[in-house]
Amino acid sequence: MIQIRGLTKIYNGVPVLNGIDLDIEKGERIAIIGPSGTGKSTLLRCINFLETPEKGEYILDGKSIDVQKANAAQIKEMRLRTAFIFQNYALFANKTARENIAEGLITVRGEPKEAAFERSDEILRDIGMADKANAYPASLSGGQQQRVGIGRAMASDAELMLVDEPTSALDPEWVDEVLQLLTRVAQAHQTMLIVTHEMAFAKEIADRVLFMEGGRIVEQGPPEKIFTSPDDPRTRSFLRKVL
């Protein structure tokens, strides 16, 4: 569905992504694990063009996008095909939960307001937030905000969800409700790229686990293999620390 070739991102002379190659198949759920500062989040941000990589190529349905030469239309296409779920939720502070979910449909996709709000209400019911439809983000708990953030991503019907450490900003009591919702979304065969520190969650929902270190994909494979008998000593050493 989407292929990434030679993706390189450099911050102040230091390569954060070092020639990443990755093929993402439709319906695949990929978990990215690894120590902090190894470029996991940067990879997601580059795919959504929140960062402009120095080098590399995205191939969408056979069409190639050179990341350095991408024009506004290509950037918009990548953004419409992907939906970002942020670590800090990043709900629009001036919009209610209902408006947050409908905003992209109305403004970016040009859907009629009525249809967009109808879809938004449907999603709010689905994520168990119907009673908070008219609440502003400031009055919601972290867990509730992240659920709306996931709802916003669901509304976009994006082919690929980019999920960036969805629970690491949450108080422990809200982690479960968010992981449960994400698990449900994943089970509907939504293609997902998930950066997470929740190993049990990664094990449960991922079809494939990538271990990243130093801006490179060190090892990848099905969760049962990566979590029980990884080949690379760096993967073993990392998992010993976190499991």
Added chain:
Amino acid sequence: MHALNLDYMLGLVPVLLKYLPLTLGMASLSMILALILASLFAIIRVVRFPVLDAATRLFISFFRGTPLLVQLFLFYYGLPQLFSFLTAIDGVTAAIIGLTLHFSAYMAESIRAAILGVDRSQWEAAKSIGMSTSQMMRRIILPQASRVAAPTLINYFIDLIKSTSLAFTLGVTELMGAAQKEAAGSFLYFETFIVVAVIYWAVVESLAFIQIRIEKQLSKAVSR
């Protein structure tokens, strides 16, 4: 010292109030135009459009760096000498143009600061769902920035209302111009100018009521 002529003062109030609509009209129109212009300037500065950014900085520097009265004289008396088609410009128009440009320079800087104060995550979320820069500004960033900028902008409006009094130097008979004429006829300068001062004061104080309501409205998204 002579005793205050209270009858004169009371009689003067309705005479002067007839000129209040012109004062408020000039102030409101200038404020609306200045807000539009200032928002544009602020966006140009924040997005850093190449040539426009430099031009905007020069504009702001000039209009903040020179007195309003000098600017008004420049528009009304000076420019028509350079460009003959400007001789048709009347005092009210010249005052509105001058006030608009002068206050837009100040307000642009407040709006710019408020825009930059909007959390980075808001910009990223807007971009990530595919919004264009103008959609992001209109739908997400400016509404949030306006809450932060509102108190300062309302202060500028207060200043603007009072600054319309300078229009009388361009021959406009607004509140101050009318007072000047009344005083010249009656020789009761103190009575006249204290009445006009109280009228300005009352207008500004009633604005304070509106200010509270505007700020409450704008902050409904952040109150729990």
